[in-house]
Amino acid sequence: METAQAYSEYYTSETSHADTLVDGFSDRISASNSTSIDLCSADEKKDDATIIDKKNSFKTPEITVAPPIKPLKGNFKLLQLWEGYVVDINEIKHEFSVVAKDKTDTSMPDEEFTMSIEEVPPTDLDLLSIGAVFYWSIGYADYPGRPRSRESRVRFRRLPKWKQADLNNAKKRGNELADFFASYQ
Amino acid sequence: MEPELKRQEASIVVVGSFNPTIFNPDWLYRHDLISQADIEGANVELIHRDISKFSTSWFAIDVLQDRFLARTNDESCFLLLRDLIVSIFSILNQTPVKQMGMNINFDLSFRDEGLWHKLGDTLAPKDIWNKSLPSRVGLITLTVKCPRTDQFKGNLRISIESIRHEDIKFGIRFGTNSHVELNNEVTVEHVLLTSWEDSLAHAKQTKDAVIQEAIS
Numbered sequence: 086m087e088t089a090q091a092y093s094e095y096y097t098s099e100t101s102h103a104d105t106l107v108d109g110f111s112d113r114i115s116a117s118n119s120t121s122i123d124l125c126s127a128d129e130k131k132d133d134a135t136i137i138d139k140k141n142s143f144k145t146p147e148i149t150v151a152p153p154i155k156p157l158k159g160n161f162k163l164l165q166l167w168e169g170y171v172v173d174i175n176e177i178k179h180e181f182s183v184v185a186k187d188k189t190d191t192s193m194p195d196e197e198f199t200m201s202i203e204e205v206p207p208t209d210l211d212l213l214s215i216g217a218v219f220y221w222s223i224g225y226a227d228y229p230g231r232p233r234s235r236e237s238r239v240r241f242r243r244l245p246k247w248k249q250a251d252l253n254n255a256k257k258r259g260n261e262l263a264d265f266f267a268s269y270q
Numbered sequence: 271m272e273p274e275l276k277r278q279e280a281s282i283v284v285v286g287s288f289n290p291t292i293f294n295p296d297w298l299y300r301h302d303l304i305s306q307a308d309i310e311g312a313n314v315e316l317i318h319r320d321i322s323k324f325s326t327s328w329f330a331i332d333v334l335q336d337r338f339l340a341r342t343n344d345e346s347c348f349l350l351l352r353d354l355i356v357s358i359f360s361i362l363n364q365t366p367v368k369q370m371g372m373n374i375n376f377d378l379s380f381r382d383e384g385l386w387h388k389l390g391d392t393l394a395p396k397d398i399w400n401k402s403l404p405s406r407v408g409l410i411t412l413t414v415k416c417p418r419t420d421q422f423k424g425n426l427r428i429s430i431e432s433i434r435h436e437d438i439k440f441g442i443r444f445g446t447n448s449h450v451e452l453n454n455e456v457t458v459e460h461v462l463l464t465s466w467e468d469s470l471a472h473a474k475q476t477k478d479a480v481i482q483e484a485i486s
Contacts, residue, residue, distance in 0.1 A: 243305075244357050245361050
């Protein structure tokens, strides 16, 4: 509710700011159908490029480099990335087994190993299940005001939930196909 | 000496017809597309009928009435970004869309000013310009385009531009745009699930090959 109210306040009170932003975007987005992002100076006219200025003030210097995405500033230098799926969960030992593909060196064969459930962020624990797909990355994190740290990150893939109507339609279609093939027996 | 990779950003752009107001962190959270940690750290700049603009710790989304843009500068989240956009457009499968772009930009820094100039001189030879212009000519930006040769209709666009920043004295931004024309069979989800990883790999290979060739 608080979030909805916050959005409502944004909607009603930020109209003038929105108009400024929209005007700023409109000035810099050509009418063409380009799907690239051109972060060059806003002074440069491009006939077929989509120019998106990341700075709120839309006052770009002659040579621009896009500022870091807010709110996280800093850089994560990826050293290793795996994409895997869960094959077993051992609640007693508080660990889970996975089969993972090395995305950093795709020539490597798939690997099977065990990870501690402690590696899973608390907000992803409800996604931990047999067959769940996850990404495990290791790298150096450089954030302002902090020394370089080596981070290990596990994040599970999130896909939209099946709707009951979709399940019903799939079941109905399956029955139709079953009847069709049965009629040829 | 090869340039140092300072930053990279991957983005997905979709051209179509959108209602920006529906794109907000709460909507993503209600559909279980982002975690509670993501929504708690979300930064909402504006949700308006003409534009929606917000970000979390690992991605940013900007939506206009005719453009959807999602991006991340965290390489460990490039596949997560794909999953997020696939999920969004699976839910919004009735949204009219006509084109999309899979983009990645690399910000590179040259320690050697001579190599930086050599790159520009190789890609855009200066002799023809020096005959007409009064002073030394420098490359600001260069863009090339070629048609796709895979299953999709569209083109590949590479751009190189000179950049300068507090941590980049002699730099370039190497940008790649993998453009795809969409239709009823060629959907956003289909393109991303079949081509996102290849697009990223190809962009990196192209960047390495072009720079190596230009400065050797």
